[in-house]
Amino acid sequence: MKGLGLSLKALLSHYWCYPWQALFLIAGLCAGVALWSAVQIINGHARASYEQGNQVLGAQAYYWIRAKDETGVSTADYAQLRRQGFREVYPVVQGVLLSAKQQAIPIIATDPIALPVQAIQTNTSATEFNGLAFMQAPYQAWFPPSLARELGVQVNERLLLKDGQTMPPALLQTQTQQGRQVLLDIAPALSLLKRDKLSYLAVTQLSEPEKTRLQQSLPAHLSLVENRQSVDLSQLTQSLHTQLSAMSLLSFAVGLFIVFNAVRFSLWYRRPTLRTLRLMGVSVSTLSLAIAVETLVWSLVGSGLGLALGYLLSQSLLPTVSSSLQSLYGANLGSDIIFQTRTLLWAWLLTLGGLILALALPLWQQLRLPVLPSNTLSTHWRSDQRTRKRLLIAASVLALLAIFIYPLIHQLIQGFILLGMVLLAAAWALPALLASSLKLLEYLLPPDSFKARWLIRDGWAQLPALRTAMMALLLALTANLGVEMLVGSFRTALSTWLEQRIAADFYVQGSSQFKLQTLLDDPNTADWLAAVNERTQISLRWQEHPLLLRGVNPSAPDSQTISFTQALPDALKTWQAADSQQQWVLANEQLHYLAGVKLGDSLALETPQGPVAFQVIGFVHDYGNPYYQLFLPNSLLKRYWPHAEPWNTSLWLKDQRFAAQAEQALLKAGAKAGDWVEQKTIKSLSLSIFDRTFAMTAAMNSLTLWVASIALLAALMAILQERLPEFAQWRALGVNRLEQWLVMSTPLFIWAGITWLAALPLGALLSWILIHKLNVMAFGWSMPLLWSMTPAWHLALLTLGVILFTLVLVAWQLRRKLPQALAQLGAQA
Amino acid sequence: MRSILFVLSLVLSSLIHAQSVTQDAYQVLRQDAQGYAEVIPNRRFQFPADHAPHPDYRIEWWYITANLSDPDGNAWGIQWTLFRQSLSPTPMVDGWASNQMWMAHAALSTPNGYYPEQRFARGGIGQAGVSSAPFTAWLDDWQWQGDTTEPFPSRLHFTTADWNLTFELQSDKPWVLQGDQGYSQKSEGKQASYYYSQAHIAIKGKASRLGKTIPLEGKAWLDREWSSQPLASHQQGWDWFSLHFKDGYALMVYQLRNTHGKHWLSGSWISPDGSSQTLKADDIVLTPQQRQTIEVLRLGQKTPTKITLPLAWTIELPQLQKRWHISTPYPNQWMAAQFPYWEGVVSVDEGKSGMGYMELTGY
């Protein structure tokens, strides 16, 4: 073991002398592990939250009691159930308030003394829960700290709402499963929401006889529904988490490129050390063991630091993810992050695996050689050529395989595998492309020019070192472009769709006291009202998934301009008629893509009169909706679900100047201020939700690019270190600085340019796959791909910036080290 | 009187961290009655109106205890209490914004064990309350339901642990107005309450568990009391007795223990026909005889705590030339509520003279 210790000392002393190499190794490991583990932590955290999805504010809710017409549960019905001894039942009010600054504030309220938990738990031990203060005027509003930050709410501040009311004084604390909602007592919640009914009653575990007794005790207008939140949430959010995981693995892969480079260089530099050690009698097995120990140490250091960084990262990314989850799926994530052992272990194993991958091959190559090989530059180049050829072959095989499996892909995870194959194939083919560019240059430049020959020969010398960095750059650029294009296309599609879907001037909430008939009966209404669309809604379960049925007025303006993604002939007219024997419905494309429903298919739905078949006549876009949804004329909905209540009402004005008059009329018809929203508010709210949803993607995206930049920097620094004596020799031979820079940087710029060019079609391909395969499979939303050069130019500038920065850094290093190198040149001569 | 502790428990209810605010809760009891209605002498009681809540006053309770026996002659007992508190001296409103809070304690004492339970509810939403026409006092499904506007005849139903209990209560005796015509002074200061009782209630019913039903029969006692500031600053706890004698007489005696100086003693001697005589401090000699250590489980604790209580007493009424020895067949009748106290069945002269209920607080 003496040999092992000494060998380790000799090997590791390398990092002591070249700390920046250690730095890059750690940077690569950290970057990869951090991004990956951040996403893992977030995913694990989210999944843990879903498992608690059956709980409401810390109490298990196995069932809901809801009004069959979805209008809420009266306090009297609740008290009646309690008096019948159903102490498992507790009241919940949920809703959304609009702040004076037009921010949506989700709230949840319950009766803290009816909540069947041991004690109300606060996550901030500093403030003790004072129940009386919570339940008595002026009450308390518990803001999760992240939400408070987002809304800019300070402790004890009373947030002003749009309708002029103020919220109770704010406290920054949360109860279990509060999520991104403000917790209130029921009294202030009802008054702020201007409601008199509870949203629903939650029911904890019931024995079978108790359940039967409860079902029999329920008044006819209430129903006991099993709480399937946890299952639904896991199903609904799976795609989002898979997507995040894939992004994080991509970052890990890019990080691995850095590691690969760093390890390769560190081994390359230590060839003399390895040789000397062997000359002095250290066996290959001892050396292998020493390198294995080194790998272990790096993996522990790398994964440890990476995890720490990942933890910090996850903390800063969590708010965006939880707001994505809440706006998309209504899922509530707690704010406490915990490490799972699984994440720790995986992070370490991934790091170790990556390191072994990066170490094993070169080490094996190195140790296989005789101790004193006749190692000339030309053999090195030959081996580089061989590697390029092998990579190209592997890339071709992978690309062919990808083309072959493309039509067979039906699952999200397969989609990501395809994506990985395409990206990897592109990366592997890149060195061959770069080499052929040199060949082309060789062909184009005058063959008798000494400088040209020199430049090309030097390019060949740089290629093995820059190869990996360029591959990392290609991956990052491609991913970036692809995702940018996806997000851009999506945003455009969403805006266009919103234009069509949110066409009315006012939208009045269905739960308000507003009566449309009162408005229509007013003789003055005709002066300003151009059109109206009263919508109704019923929610059902179909094939174990939530299914929403939206009743609309088929003659309303927005029903006239529905644009289909697919439709049977004359779909709109047939659907609007709604009087035929067939029950025609429009479906959102989620039903098509996620449930496999085709045009003309019949869906058997449970109605109070028994199952009825509805036939799909057309599919429409329905961005942002995680649920299956059908659109049908109100008359048809009412025929089968007579108790369906208004969901919202939209009003078209004859002219914008009637807005004030319309608001007056709404008040007269029973609506209260805050019951209606204007078109622009909805649109901006929708777009802000969209932006929040993709905030995480964007964050991951730019982080990946940073990782790639580090890879490039690391590679260039390594080349510099390796070639310093050579540069010194050039100097000694009288090469001036300009010539030196020209030779050094020309191949770099050419290759970065080629990499960027290659990233353009690849990025387009990536976004095409993302949009046409993955997005459709993940969310069931389809959209046209929009090509835009803007992100490509941005990336070009960014890459150029990174290269220039690196060159400046290298120049500075060179200036610092060249005199020494020159001096040594003399000493050894 | 015994039920002053209700306020303590309410304030210390599940909403508040018990340990940290115990002292503060006492403070609440001693708070100035500012804003609430005051208890003054010479109030005319009106029935059935006074059976209903008096929300102007801070605290109020409906307190039933009963000594029962099974067919084998074993001693059983029940406690069923409904407490009300106004959280603020503002006018009462209905609905979720109500300032009324309700709490209930129930316990069953059996030869084989003691089964206590506590519950809470907010007022204003119909989950708990007391109403007349007909008389009803309830919290969730713990219900005391009269046939008329009067509390008797009535049915009492509640559950505790897995016991299901139903009783019928009957009384035709007049109400006993405690103290000075229902004005019950609690200290030399102005601490006082309105206090009336019914000592002669015939109770009959059954206790069921796991498909087994035990018929029970005996005598019950009802206390009604409301106040805004019942405790003086130096009063620490109290010992309270309600006794049914075999000869048909009944006795209520309590002492408020002062931290210094003499304890505040009061009581009433009730004839079989319901007429009563108020007992002043000089009329009563109350002497603890024997202290006993029991193990109790305090709320939120996993291991039992030892607590020493005076579980045997002598009560003397020198003017009436009466002297009784009070002891309990079941030492462990510890109401392990948020604010815990001892309340349970006691025997008079080992059961030879009668049975009763004892309440010990502040230990």
Added chain:
Amino acid sequence: MLQLIKVSKAFPQPDGQLTPILAGIDFQLNAGQSAALLGASGSGKSTLLHLIAGLDTPDSGEIVVRDQSIMTLSEAKLAELRRHTISLVFQQFYLISTLKVVDNIRFQAQLSQRYDPAWEKQLVDRLGLGDQLQKYPHQLSGGQQQRVAIARALLHKPALVLADEPTGNLDEHSSEQVMALLSELVKQAGSALLMVTHSRQMASYLDQAYWLKAGSLHSEVIDT
């Protein structure tokens, strides 16, 4: 101590033909003796040295070190042999650039667990390295680096020191000094020394000299 029996080695040429370098070499070196191996460039001197060190294998013949044939030894056993028995001194020094001079000197002695502080002090003093111990190899001149290599090779008193043009990188003056020290210290260490050189001048420091020519070895009397 060291015995070569009919050792042959041939190298392939770019045209695919095998060119014999060593043709049936017989050679013997006794313990504590020193010998120089002279020859023109490409005569196979270094190849012979590599074969003895177990860095390369002969096509045929037998190499015996301390009564043990090294032909059948595994890579690990050969490493063991180099660790304990054979020290190498090269023209290019082969120091570990990332370790300080002192660590370089002690390296092999620690490896073979024969570190002797007194002997180390003697070596360092004799070689004039006292002020250089805390420096890195690249901070030393070529002559100094070779002295470090000599100190490293001798500190564990190996049975055999193989030197390949140890003064090849040094100027005449340094060469003389280094050579004088090497021959003196090898004697002190009690090691045998086989040194490859192209210089008769350097060869004159050693007990015997051999001439490698056309694949075979010729004994040579050194004119002093």
